[in-house]
Amino acid sequence: MRDQFQEIFDTLKKNKLRTTLTGLSVSWGIFILIVLLGAGNGLKNGVMQNFSSRAVNSINLWSGTTSMPHNGLKSGRQLAFTENEVDAINNQVEESRLITARYNTSQTISYESEYGSYGLRGVMPNYLDIEKLLIHPGDGRFINELDMKEKNKVIVLDQKIAEVLFKNEQPLGKQVKVGQVMFKVVGINAKKEQYGGSNAYIPFSTAQAIYNPRRKFWQITFTVDGLTTKTENDRFNESLRGMMGQRLNFNPEDQQALYIYNAQSEYVETIKIFGGITFFVTIIGILTLIAGIVGVSNIMLVSVKERTREIGIRKAIGATPLSILKTIIMESIFITTIFGYMGMLMGIGLTELVNFFMVQTANGKPVTDEPQMSIFTNPTVDIGYAIFATVVLIFAGVIAGYLPARKAVRVQPIEAMRQE
Amino acid sequence: MIHIRQLHKSYHTESLSLHVLKGINLDIEAGEYVSVTGASGSGKSTLLNILGILDSYDQGDYHLNGSLIKNLSEKEAAVYRNEMIGFVFQSFNLINFKNALENVALPLYYKKVSRKKRNIIAMEHLDKMGLRDWSKHLPSELSGGQKQRVAIARAMIANPKVILADEPTGALDSTTTLEVMDVLTNLNREGITTIIVTHEQSVSDATNRIIHLKDGMIEYETRKNNGVHATIQPVNF
Numbered sequence: 189m190r191d192q193f194q195e196i197f198d199t200l201k202k203n204k205l206r207t208t209l210t211g212l213s214v215s216w217g218i219f220i221l222i223v224l225l226g227a228g229n230g231l232k233n234g235v236m237q238n239f240s241s242r243a244v245n246s247i248n249l250w251s252g253t254t255s256m257p258h259n260g261l262k263s264g265r266q267l268a269f270t271e272n273e274v275d276a277i278n279n280q281v282e283e284s285r286l287i288t289a290r291y292n293t294s295q296t297i298s299y300e301s302e303y304g305s306y307g308l309r310g311v312m313p314n315y316l317d318i319e320k321l322l323i324h325p326g327d328g329r330f331i332n333e334l335d336m337k338e339k340n341k342v343i344v345l346d347q348k349i350a351e352v353l354f355k356n357e358q359p360l361g362k363q364v365k366v367g368q369v370m371f372k373v374v375g376i377n378a379k380k381e382q383y384g385g386s387n388a389y390i391p392f393s394t395a396q397a398i399y400n401p402r403r404k405f406w407q408i409t410f411t412v413d414g415l416t417t418k419t420e421n422d423r424f425n426e427s428l429r430g431m432m433g434q435r436l437n438f439n440p441e442d443q444q445a446l447y448i449y450n451a452q453s454e455y456v457e458t459i460k461i462f463g464g465i466t467f468f469v470t471i472i473g474i475l476t477l478i479a480g481i482v483g484v485s486n487i488m489l490v491s492v493k494e495r496t497r498e499i500g501i502r503k504a505i506g507a508t509p510l511s512i513l514k515t516i517i518m519e520s521i522f523i524t525t526i527f528g529y530m531g532m533l534m535g536i537g538l539t540e541l542v543n544f545f546m547v548q549t550a551n552g553k554p555v556t557d558e559p560q561m562s563i564f565t566n567p568t569v570d571i572g573y574a575i576f577a578t579v580v581l582i583f584a585g586v587i588a589g590y591l592p593a594r595k596a597v598r599v600q601p602i603e604a605m606r607q608e
Numbered sequence: 609m610i611h612i613r614q615l616h617k618s619y620h621t622e623s624l625s626l627h628v629l630k631g632i633n634l635d636i637e638a639g640e641y642v643s644v645t646g647a648s649g650s651g652k653s654t655l656l657n658i659l660g661i662l663d664s665y666d667q668g669d670y671h672l673n674g675s676l677i678k679n680l681s682e683k684e685a686a687v688y689r690n691e692m693i694g695f696v697f698q699s700f701n702l703i704n705f706k707n708a709l710e711n712v713a714l715p716l717y718y719k720k721v722s723r724k725k726r727n728i729i730a731m732e733h734l735d736k737m738g739l740r741d742w743s744k745h746l747p748s749e750l751s752g753g754q755k756q757r758v759a760i761a762r763a764m765i766a767n768p769k770v771i772l773a774d775e776p777t778g779a780l781d782s783t784t785t786l787e788v789m790d791v792l793t794n795l796n797r798e799g800i801t802t803i804i805v806t807h808e809q810s811v812s813d814a815t816n817r818i819i820h821l822k823d824g825m826i827e828y829e830t831r832k833n834n835g836v837h838a839t840i841q842p843v844n845f
Contacts, residue, residue, distance in 0.1 A: 191723055202705040501701045504662060505715040505762065506690020509682045597682075601662045605701050 196519050206494075207523060210487045214524045214581050215531030217480020221473055221577050222535025222569050226542075228469030230567025232462060237565050244455040245285075245415070246318055249408045249428075250447040251436065258439040267436050267445055268404035271396075276435060277410055283424065287410035288312035291395045297345075297388055298365045299353040306349055307387040308366060310395020310405075312336065318409055321377045321389075328360045328375030335391040342394075343371035346386040350376050366390070369398055412452060421453035473577075480581055485588030488520055492592040499596050500604025509597040513590070520589035521582060528578040539568045609769065609801050610636040610659065615668035617654055628654045629665070630824040636803065638769070641796040643804045643812040646821035653774060655821065656805045660693050660772045661685045673769055690718055694763025696792075698775035700755040702747040708734060708758045709743040715766040726765075733761040737791065753784035760791055764800075771795060773804040777811055789814050813837065 200207045251267040274289045291310035296303055315321070316330040321344075323330055328344070335342050343364060350359045350373075359373045371390060381387070396403050415421050425448050430440045438445035499512055543566055596604070617629040628651045636642055644652045657663035658670065661677055670677045673692060680688070695701075702711045709730050716726035734743050737757040747755055756776060763771055773792065777785040785808070793814060796802040804815060812818045818837055820827045830837040 191717070191720075194723060195717060198710075199705070497701075498703050501703055502714070502718075503686065504660075504689065504695050504701070506686050506718045506766065508686040508718075511718065602657050605697065605699070 192515070192518070196515060196522060199515075200519060200522065206487075206491050210484065210491065210520075210523050210585075211527030211530075213480065213483035213487055214527040214585065215534070217476060217483065217581055218528050218531030218574070218578055219535045219538075221476045221480070222532065222574050223538055224476060225469065225473055225569045225573060226535070226539035226567040228465065228473075229569060230539075230542075230565060231465060233567070234565040235458060235462065245411045245413065245452045247410055247412055247428075247451070248447075248449040249432070250449075251406050252444045252447055254438045254442055255444040256439045256442045258433075258442070259437060261437065265438075267438060268406055269408055269436075270404060273432070273435060274408060276431070277408065280431070281410075281412075281428070283412040283414055285411045285413050286314040286318050287408065288315040288318060289392050289405055290315075290407040290409060291392060291400055291405040292407065293395070293399050295367045295388075295399075297349065297353065299359075299362065302353045302355075304349065304352055306346075307385060308395070308399070309387050309389050310392040310399070311389050312392050315389065315409075318411055320379065322379035323375050324378055327378065328373070330375055330377075331389060331391045336393045339394045339397050340391060341369060341371045342374045342391065344375040344377055344389040345373055346380075346388065347376055347378050348380075348386040349388060367399070415452055416456070418453055418456050421450055421456065425450055425453070477577060477580060481584040481588075484524065484581060484585045488585060488588035489592050492516060492589065492596050496596050496599060496604045499593075500599065500601040503597075503601040504605065512597050513593055516589050516593040517586055520585045524582040524585035525578075528581050532574050532578050536569065536571075536574060543568055609638040609640070609673055610634065610803075611669075611671040613669045615655075615658065615665055615670060617651075617658065617663075617665045628824050629658075631668070632824075632826060634819070634826065636801060638801055639796070639799050641793070641802050641816040642819060643806055643815040643817070644819045644821060645805075645807055645812050646827075648807070650821040651824040652805045652821050656772055656774050656803070659770075659803065660695060661688050686718075690715060690766060692769045694760075694766065694768035694771045696756065696759050696763050696771065696773035696776045698778035700747070700752075700759045700779070702755060702758060702762075704747050707744050707746050708739060708750065711747070711758055712761045712765055715762060719766060730761070730765060733765050734758070737761045751784070752780050753787050756780065756784070756788050757791060760788070760795070764795065768800070770801045770803065773802070775806055776804060777806065777808060782810075785810065 249269075251269055254261075254263050254265045254267065257263050269289065271289065274287060277284050278287050288311050293308050293310075294305060295308040296305050297308075298304075309315075311331065313330060313332050313336065316323070321330065323344075330344055331342065334340070343366065345353075345359065345364075353359070353364065354362070359376065362373050363370045364373060365371075366388070377389070396405075412424065415424055426440075428448060429446055432438075432446050433440035433442075436445070495516075502512055503509070546565070546567075612632055612634040615629055615632040615634075616627070619626045619628055632655065644655060646652045654663065658665050659672075661672075661680065664679075672688065675688070677688065689695075702708075703714070706714070709727060712733055713726040713730035716729060717723075721729070731740065731743060734740055737760065739754060739757055739761070742750060742754060742758075747758070750758065756779075760771075760776075771792070776792065777788055780788060789811060792802055792804065802815075804811060806812055816832045817829060818831075819829045
């Protein structure tokens with residue numbers, strides 16, 4: 189067995205050009221395939237990450253200004269929500285799950301001598317899950333139902349605010365001054381907003397009591413369940429508009445009276461586009477693989493043809509057809525495996541390198557308020573696919589070596605040796 | 609050693625069929641030194657290929673060293689070739705990417721002799737051919753005579769019973785022809801049955817028995833008597 193490997197290795201070594209050409213076509217096929225799949229995956233992961241930064245099934249409502257007269261009321265009225273609308277959505281809209289009212293204002297927040305002007309958001313406990321805020325273990329908690337009920341003066345700070353106000357001090361449990369009122373810091377949010385600056389979060393009830401004497405607000409966010417197609421989402425948006433039109437007294441046709449942002453319907457659309465991209469990448473991948481198979485087969489065919497004479501000589505001096513067949517097939521397995529593996533390593537290496545630099549660049553950036561958007565994330569390939577592609581090429585190489593070799597082995601030695 | 613009875617062989621192509629051997633009867637005893645001559649198309653190469661189990665035949669019997677060589681599988685044929693027969697060809701048929709030593713050693717690879725051992729044996733045979741210093745050279749770096757001696761060493765390495773040489777001097781000049789014939793003659797003196805197909809008078813004269821083929825039949829044969837060939841008998845009755 190060892191002798192057989194030696195013989196194969198010798199033959200490969202002494203036919204460097206043939207070996208290299210065959211090997212390169214295998215390596216290149218695998219390499220391209222992996223880079224391609226990596227690019228496709230990168231695109232996919234990038235877009236997916238942008239989605240995962242908030243609940244994909246969330247719906248945002250903003251009240252606007254009417255642009256049509258309605259029920260004897262003239263246009264240009266500024267509309268606002270009250271807590272009744274929150275209850276209505278919660279109780280009457282079947283599909284709604286988590287809901288939060290949002291009162292947004294801007295306040296100066298200070299701790300000892302440090303201060304800054306930040307967005308202050310009065311929100312409900314569900315906000316944590318809807319916007320997927322990130323409170324690491326040891327960083328406290330988010331606002332809870334008890335805070336809501338008691339109108340507690342507690343506050344959750346974005347990490348950036350905590351760093352500015354507290355430097356190296358532990359912020360949890362400390363009192364900060366928001367406007368003229370003292371709040372206790374109960375949690376730190378590590379998730380950065382994609383857009384806009386840093387925010388602090390207080391219970392909605394507290395915000396209403398302290399900063400919003402008119403008790404009107406302009407934004408409600410809630411999640412929905414069971415809406416899977418674009419049509420369903422469109423219909424849902426329409427009925428929501430109708431319901432709000434009745435409650436706030438505006439014409440449901442009036443697009444400016446109420447803005448609805450339905451992330452779910454965007455998501456559904458993007459997933460559809462994604463199906464397209466995945467399909468496209470798969471097709472190209474398959475075609476590349478076929479090109480690789482054809483390349484390998486072609487070279488195998490030529491190389492066996494070229495070796496007809498050698499096969500004849502070996503037969504004349506006592507080689508059995510089986511032993512010749514075995515040698516040729518083992519040679520092709522050897523080449524395709526070694527070079528296929530190399531191509532796989534290079535492909536994975538390149539995609540991992542690109543990923544590494546992308547992660548480096550992202551980590552190297554100082555904490556900023558700039559949106560953390562990237563269309564291209566983690567462009568790596570599942571190792572299973574890489575191995576599968578390599579195995580397919582090896583298999584193709586074996587078949588491509590076997591068929592002409594079987595024919596060549598059948599040729600009479602005299603005829604084979606006559607070929608110059 | 610070799611016994612052939614009523615051997616027939618035809619080649620068939622799409623348009624015509626060619627009856628090449630038309631009933632050959634031939635007995636060659638162990639240790640004989642035989643040449644087969646005849647015009648081109650007389651069937652001498654075909655006969656040699658059948659003798660070497662490189663080709664099959666249609667009718668008749670062929671016994672080699674007591675075994676009937678008929679309807680063998682590829683594998684059985686390969687084993688017989690490996691055990692019994694050493695080939696020497698006009699175009700040498702060395703494997704061009706293997707050096708002289710590796711070419712000589714190759715038959716032993718198929719006999720599953722270890723690499724180390726077969727290289728030692730191959731070196732002995734090369735040495736015998738006066739080619740010890742050329743063992744690491746590729747065929748392309750050797751002269752025609754050297755190549756043929758490498759090929760003879762390769763034919764000898766598996767200790768065959770019979771050497772079959774197909775126009776062994778066809779590609780050589782007259783000096784090297786003599787050289788190669790000396791080698792073959794010496795091998796025969798060591799007791800190996802040697803059969804040479806040739807159309808060169810000087811080559812056939814060196815052998816002890818000349819078989820003349822004409823149109824697929826043995827026309828006549830001569831044996832050496834006191835170093836001279838004389839016609840003995842017309843063979844085909």
